[in-house]
Amino acid sequence: MTAAVAGLPDADALRKQVTNVLDGFLERKAGAAAKLRMPAEVAECLRDFLAVGGKRLRPVLCVTGWQAAGGTGIPETVIKAAASLEMFHTFCLVHDDIMDDSGSRRGAPTVHCRLARRHGHGRSASAAERVGTSGAILVGDLALAWSDELLHTAGLTPRQLDAVLPLIDDMRSEVMYGQYLDVTAAGRLTADVEQALHIVRYKTAKYTVERPLHIGAALAGAPLAMHEALSAYALPVGEAFQLRDDLLGVFGAPEMTGKASLDDLREGKHTVLVALALQRADARQQRVLRTLLGTPRLDAAGADRIRELLTATGARDAVEDLIDARRAQALRVLETAPFPPRAVAHLRQLTEAATARTS
Amino acid sequence: MTAAVAGLPDADALRKQVTNVLDGFLERKAGAAAKLRMPAEVAECLRDFLAVGGKRLRPVLCVTGWQAAGGTGIPETVIKAAASLEMFHTFCLVHDDIMDDSGSRRGAPTVHCRLARRHGHGRSASAAERVGTSGAILVGDLALAWSDELLHTAGLTPRQLDAVLPLIDDMRSEVMYGQYLDVTAAGRLTADVEQALHIVRYKTAKYTVERPLHIGAALAGAPLAMHEALSAYALPVGEAFQLRDDLLGVFGAPEMTGKASLDDLREGKHTVLVALALQRADARQQRVLRTLLGTPRLDAAGADRIRELLTATGARDAVEDLIDARRAQALRVLETAPFPPRAVAHLRQLTEAATARTS
Numbered sequence: 001m002t003a004a005v006a007g008l009p010d011a012d013a014l015r016k017q018v019t020n021v022l023d024g025f026l027e028r029k030a031g032a033a034a035k036l037r038m039p040a041e042v043a044e045c046l047r048d049f050l051a052v053g054g055k056r057l058r059p060v061l062c063v064t065g066w067q068a069a070g071g072t073g074i075p076e077t078v079i080k081a082a083a084s085l086e087m088f089h090t091f092c093l094v095h096d097d098i099m100d101d102s103g104s105r106r107g108a109p110t111v112h113c114r115l116a117r118r119h120g121h122g123r124s125a126s127a128a129e130r131v132g133t134s135g136a137i138l139v140g141d142l143a144l145a146w147s148d149e150l151l152h153t154a155g156l157t158p159r160q161l162d163a164v165l166p167l168i169d170d171m172r173s174e175v176m177y178g179q180y181l182d183v184t185a186a187g188r189l190t191a192d193v194e195q196a197l198h199i200v201r202y203k204t205a206k207y208t209v210e211r212p213l214h215i216g217a218a219l220a221g222a223p224l225a226m227h228e229a230l231s232a233y234a235l236p237v238g239e240a241f242q243l244r245d246d247l248l249g250v251f252g253a254p255e256m257t258g259k260a261s262l263d264d265l266r267e268g269k270h271t272v273l274v275a276l277a278l279q280r281a282d283a284r285q286q287r288v289l290r291t292l293l294g295t296p297r298l299d300a301a302g303a304d305r306i307r308e309l310l311t312a313t314g315a316r317d318a319v320e321d322l323i324d325a326r327r328a329q330a331l332r333v334l335e336t337a338p339f340p341p342r343a344v345a346h347l348r349q350l351t352e353a354a355t356a357r358t359s
Numbered sequence: 360m361t362a363a364v365a366g367l368p369d370a371d372a373l374r375k376q377v378t379n380v381l382d383g384f385l386e387r388k389a390g391a392a393a394k395l396r397m398p399a400e401v402a403e404c405l406r407d408f409l410a411v412g413g414k415r416l417r418p419v420l421c422v423t424g425w426q427a428a429g430g431t432g433i434p435e436t437v438i439k440a441a442a443s444l445e446m447f448h449t450f451c452l453v454h455d456d457i458m459d460d461s462g463s464r465r466g467a468p469t470v471h472c473r474l475a476r477r478h479g480h481g482r483s484a485s486a487a488e489r490v491g492t493s494g495a496i497l498v499g500d501l502a503l504a505w506s507d508e509l510l511h512t513a514g515l516t517p518r519q520l521d522a523v524l525p526l527i528d529d530m531r532s533e534v535m536y537g538q539y540l541d542v543t544a545a546g547r548l549t550a551d552v553e554q555a556l557h558i559v560r561y562k563t564a565k566y567t568v569e570r571p572l573h574i575g576a577a578l579a580g581a582p583l584a585m586h587e588a589l590s591a592y593a594l595p596v597g598e599a600f601q602l603r604d605d606l607l608g609v610f611g612a613p614e615m616t617g618k619a620s621l622d623d624l625r626e627g628k629h630t631v632l633v634a635l636a637l638q639r640a641d642a643r644q645q646r647v648l649r650t651l652l653g654t655p656r657l658d659a660a661g662a663d664r665i666r667e668l669l670t671a672t673g674a675r676d677a678v679e680d681l682i683d684a685r686r687a688q689a690l691r692v693l694e695t696a697p698f699p700p701r702a703v704a705h706l707r708q709l710t711e712a713a714t715a716r717t718s
Contacts, residue, residue: 038540091500098496099492123546130460138538141454141499142532142535142536144504148507173388174395176500177392180498187490
């Protein structure tokens with residue numbers, strides 16, 4: 001997802017523009033905080049979080065949606081609206097990391113860990129952890145509020161706002177519900193693949209791919225048929241993206257993903273990968289999986305044992321097959337989709353990057 | 360705060376209208392969730408949370424601001440905008456209860472405790488607690504997103520929205536920053552009264568009183584001078600409101616406040632009350648206060664010992680004096696404020712209710 005695409009919206013340049021918008025916004029927020037005698041660390045946490053990485057996938061897709069629907073050029077207003085999606089995503093990740101109790105993200109400490117350290121002096125470990133969690137809940141809340149501020153100060157026309165706001169509302173509810181299903185399903189191992197796919201659809205496919213495309217298209221005044229064509233492409237790609245993420249979460253190299261590869265297994269996440277393994281495991285394999293998955297103190301040897309079983313049951317290959325089928329489906333949609341050629345080329349590139357990535 | 364005020368916006372009727380807007384909205388959300396195969400419990404949690412009580416103080420103040428600025432009647436659009444403030448407040452309380460690890464609110468279990476129970480079956484106590492916390496973070500997030508949806512679907516004119524959105528932005532940042540100061544200061548006992556008052560100003564005075572009045576006034580197209588007059592009234596009343604709350608949190612009857620009276624003491628909250636006590640305590644009293652305040656397992660006897668010292672040092676009386684001075688200041692402002700007589704009468708009544716309340 002990092003290479004610029006020849007003749008297409010230069011993704012690297014776009015990422016830089018989005019980052020500039022976010023940096024400028026957060027700098028103003030830090031200045032405003034100082035005037036209110038409020039700590040600058042909130043804006044700093046968010047700035048640093050955004051600085052260490054992130055693919056800016058949602059802003060790129062938003063701009064791609066704009067182009068797919070025939071938008072010309074990339075107006076500053078569209079960049080700003082796209083940037084508001086990245087700020088929203090930052091909110092999601094800060095809160096997700098609390099829920100998953102993740103220690104690192106993008107190779108750096110997560111916000112709640114950073115704040116626990118910052119406010120740890122003279123506090124017990126558990127008191128410091130609580131301050132870190134509370135602070136990170138608030139940093140996330142501010143990121144959500146600020147994503148909204150970025151959007152409604154982007155300079156969109158009333159007509160654009162009318163078109164976009166219902167999609168933003170849907171996007172927010174969908175990802176929050178998806179995450180809600182995810183956290184309430186974690187630790188309850190079942191072979192229910194359909195439920196796992198339902199979570200994938202809301203937590204990722206709609207949130208990460210479909211809605212950013214819709215929002216960009218709505219900015220360009222797209223009719224309903226365009227939204228439907230974008231959905232037909234977005235949902236399979238988005239599902240494949242999350243299925244790849246699940247594989248990377250278990251089999252990926254932490255130095256590439258920036259995340260510890262034990263987290264998902266310790267959480268006992270209800271992923272398609274795990275559901276398929278439970279479906280296919282014999283009685284002995286079932287026992288081992290059910291004993292090890294979701295163990296908070298799972299060690300490297302236990303994780304290796306799980307990985308062996310995920311492979312031996314054929315679940316890993318089956319997930320690769322699901323990814324392949326979805327990639328093929330998305331590419332098929334692009335063959336007849338009513339998008340301009342450059343948008344099609346970009347979406348094709350995104351499909352490959354999203355489904356074959358290693359980080 | 361519960362009695363209707365003769366000749367003034369009938370606060371009881373207004374509360375009912377606001378509750379109806381919120382109930383209708385959440386009913387539609389529950390229906391939408393069912394269609395997406397998403398759990399109804401999120402909307403139910405919020406509905407139940409709103410049903411068990413709440414003074415609807417911010418919506419009442421919003422409508423009062425509307426009237427103070429010369430708004431006529433109470434249009435449905437204004438009621439809806441006012442209701443969005445109550446939904447936002449629900450978000451604040453759900454997240455605050457997680458941060459404070461409170462078990463009850465308004466006499467009912469807090470959302471994270473309710474969800475921990477609901478999802479506890481077959482989980483360890485600590486796993487259930489984590490699911491409860493994660494679920495409540497998300498229920499709060501949805502309440503914040505939905506407060507936004509309520510506002511921008513309220514049917515306000517573009518001009519009203521333009522006037523109100525910057526105030527909403529400020530309100531959100533202010534209360535989140537105030538809460539951030541509050542959680543990072545907790546457990547660090549100091550005699551810094553000014554810092555404690557700074558927290559009060561942002562966490563409560565601006566958020567609970569000033570901004571709702573401003574927002575209502577902005578809906579009526581109020582000029583800057585009107586906003587300034589409202590601030591001159593709102594800040595002292597809001598500070599008095601929080602100072603009263605701090606006293607109730609320690610000395611109040613739990614059956615009246617709906618909250619356990621040990622929570623604030625166990626948290627070691629940096630309140631004006633505690634800061635004043637530390638300022639006035641002799642060496643022996645200092646030692647006792649510093650030993651007991653912020654003890655997670657503080658028992659009833661320890662709490663009684665703290666209460667004795669808060670009284671013996673004169674801190675309790677000093678806080679009563681601060682409340683009196685602020686009430687007097689607010690009433691003085693009303694004598695010359697450019698508000699219509701019915702708004703003045705209502706604000707006078709609110710002043711008494713906010714500063715002399717028992718729950």
